[in-house]
Amino acid sequence: MSGFLDHIIWACDDLERGSRRFEALTGVAPRYGGTHASGLTHNALVRIAPRSYLEILAPTGASTGTEDLWCRLARTAREPKILTYCSRSSMPLAELAQAAEAMGGPTPKVLSNGRVTPEGVRLNWQWLAPTFGDFGLAFPFFIDWLDSPHPAATAQNPAHIELKEFSVGHPQAQELQQTLSKFGAPMNTYSAARIEFRLELDTPRGTVAL
Numbered sequence: 001m002s003g004f005l006d007h008i009i010w011a012c013d014d015l016e017r018g019s020r021r022f023e024a025l026t027g028v029a030p031r032y033g034g035t036h037a038s039g040l041t042h043n044a045l046v047r048i049a050p051r052s053y054l055e056i057l058a059p060t061g062a063s064t065g066t067e068d069l070w071c072r073l074a075r076t077a078r079e080p081k082i083l084t085y086c087s088r089s090s091m092p093l094a095e096l097a098q099a100a101e102a103m104g105g106p107t108p109k110v111l112s113n114g115r116v117t118p119e120g121v122r123l124n125w126q127w128l129a130p131t132f133g134d135f136g137l138a139f140p141f142f143i144d145w146l147d148s149p150h151p152a153a154t155a156q157n158p159a160h161i162e163l164k165e166f167s168v169g170h171p172q173a174q175e176l177q178q179t180l181s182k183f184g185a186p187m188n189t190y191s192a193a194r195i196e197f198r199l200e201l202d203t204p205r206g207t208v209a210l
Contacts, residue, residue: 004087004185005166006143007053007151008199010210011074011083015058018080019044022056027204028161030056033151034115034123040064040071047155048163048201051088056080082197082210084137085166086127090184093128093144099183100130123148132179138170138195142185162202169196 012018019030030044033055044056059071067075073083089096093110101107108131114124125148129141169192170176177189190198199210 003051004089004187005049005052005163006086006088007055008048008085008166008197009055009057009083010080011057011077012080013058013075013077015042015044015056018056018058021080022046022054025203025205025210026161026201026208028157028159030054031155031157032118034117035060037114038068038071040067041074045151045155046161047152047157048161049152051150051152052163053152053155054201057083080210082199085140085168085197086143087140087180087183087185087187088144089142093126093142096128096130096142096183103132103179103182105130105132117154121149121154123151130183134172135170135176135179136195138168138176138189139179140185140187142183159204160202161204164200164202164207165198166200167198169194169198 023029028046030046033043033045035042040060041057042060046054048054057074059075097108108128110126110128112126116122124146126144127141132139167188167190169190173189173191180187201208
């Protein structure tokens with residue numbers, strides 16, 4: 001497992017249904033996290049490691065026709081599924097943007113986002129989403145939590161749950177792994193016919209694969 005994994009996005013078109021599904025599988029109830037600054041998506045969180053969490057992501061309501069990519073992708077997930085993941089890097093986001101450009105990809109922008117937790121704590125972060133056409137959503141986006149508390153550090157699950165394995169499947173697994181290492185965020189990868197993910201959690205109901 002990579003120590004650079006920040007969080008995994010488990011997308012669903014309805015947050016309540018996705019949260020109930022997760023609790024039914026694991027015996028652990030996700031904790032509502034709040035609405036993103038765009039107002040388009042909200043989430044529920046489960047801490048799975050000291051600095052890692054699973055994010056159940058869903059649209060906040062009916063389609064408006066002006067949705068961002070995350071909202072559109074979550075809306076297609078009638079059944080919850082792993083959409084992608086987020087990493088921390090040993091490099092600042094501005095350097096990651098330069099590295100992406102040097103490797104022949106489009107120059108990504110460092111963007112800002114935020115949300116207010118149900119406890120009234122304001123979280124602010126910056127993020128970067130380099131795109132490499134062959135990797136698609138098997139390639140993560142990157143985050144800097146700035147001065148905000150990390151969600152995994154503040155979320156207390158009602159029962160024990162722990163990450164056992166997370167790895168990324170892709171037809172070009174070795175190239176993906178090498179590229180991630182160049183971005184200062186190594187990750188376990190494996191060869192697969194298409195993009196897929198292996199996630200195993202140690203839960204009150206035993207080992208659960210999502």
